[in-house]
Amino acid sequence: MNYEVVIIGGSYAGLSAALPLARARRQILIIDAGQRRNRFAEYSHNFLTQDGQAPNTIAEEAREQVKKYSTVSWLCETVTDVKAVDGQYVVFAGEQQFQAEKIIIATGIKDELPQVEGLTERWGKSIYHCPYCDGYELNMGEIGVLASGMHSLHQALMLPDWGNTTLFLNDAIKTEQLDDELLAKLSKRQIVIETRQVARIENHCDVVFVDEERTTLDGLFVSTVTRLQANWIRNLGLDIDSNEYGEAIKTSPAKETNIKGIYACGDVTRSGGSVALSVGDGAMTGIVAHKSFIF
Template sequence: MYDALVIGGGPAGLQAALTLGRMHRTAVLVDSGRYRNGTVEHAHNFMTHDGRAPGEIRKLAREDIAEYDTVELRDATVHSVREEGDGFVAETDDGPIEARTLVLATGLTDVLPDVPGLREAWGREVAACPFCHGHELAGRRIGLVGEGPHVPMMVAMLAPIASEVLTFGNDEVVAVEPTSDGLLLRLRAGEPVEVGGLFTHPAFEQSAPFAAQLGLEMLPSGCVRVDVLGQTSHPRVFAAGDLAHVADLPMPMASVLLAAAAGLVAGSSVVRSLAAEAVASVG
């Protein structure tokens, strides 16, 4: 039985595994190969990695983890997780895995509007985060699709970057087409509009069913509730990355750097909880 099973091979899971390895805890990380930023060509706003491809960041992290012989990396899919005895059993492509603790780092899946061309441009010309994708559109016209109180704030944040910020209601853009240097937005009414890039905030959902299978407490956002140490409502289950956040936030603050930081916190909390059990057993 491993000390910890980490599910998810993005920045949160990789950092959790690295932290566990540095403390000589036995851990296995299972990576399905599916990532929320799988269509993103370059990660940004991450010191020393600004502009690096997310896949390259994952590769470098795996090389770091390979130096620690108590951590195993598996490219497989976890299908289900259940509590059993003093730990958990995960059913995977490679057979069952048993672990004393669990770190969920499976992320979220963006649910995009059914607008032709939007999915093909998602993560490149179309994005959600101006901190991650705004600077590359400097001096160009930027489109913003959305409604609600967040729109004026987004416009104000993008204003120093863009030559012009155009806003559209959720139903105004009916198709998105690539151009040589941006996008052509076809509108329900009026002439098409060319922009360098487009921002929108799609809905999201959990990428994996494990929180539901384990009966973890959820937040109104649809994310797993964690405390500041990454612990869920189950004392042996920790969560890191986009799938979870503290109750004081309305939604997760999605970024590669923050996901990695949350992975460090969750990995450290696993070590602390195992150490606490050891102390209690001899007390």
């Protein structure tokens, strides 16, 4: 089957990209595997008009609004490959394949958590990554940062605006890496530095050390390492930015990749993300993709 645009990923960025294209009556297909990045979170915050709403409710409402447009098709499936053929693109999903003039990649990313027992099952419930999304609800209580690298210092320095903050080095940051300048910054923000190794997380958010002592927190923040969802993204020859924060597709400000006809938006293009940023990214991408048919 032939489409003008195939959007790979039907979460906030992908749906937002679809909307201007649908309103321009372009024939589009959205392929979504149902693996929203924030599917583990109970509530979504810091998104105007939807503050405190359940993430799945926001996504479902957006999906129903987009699917009302007659030129929009939807497929619940995982994309396994994308190939350039005769100036267009062939998208493989399940047992089917689709041809498109343009591709929008909005697959999101995978979060790699530190290997600490109890983190994964509490992710999005008492373990967080974005203070703007979840910090306010901790009510200036006891909060922590579990270091996953030197980049965690940035997160730690932000967090005292949301509560009494402890930085758990957990061997991801060595004490000798904390020079006088860094120590002065942490001290100015009244951040407690904990050097003991973390063994596991229990109950709501009890940090248990290897010596079996524990400290009880209202919430714990972790900087994850973000990874691309699929190898076909790399195989396309897209420029990929890789650093200590993870991986992201490089785009222009207009969300164009280095390959003509392929755009990318949302968390797959940035080291940090949120629903609001993904929606803005998607809106820009959909408009730019539409204009590329004309100009």
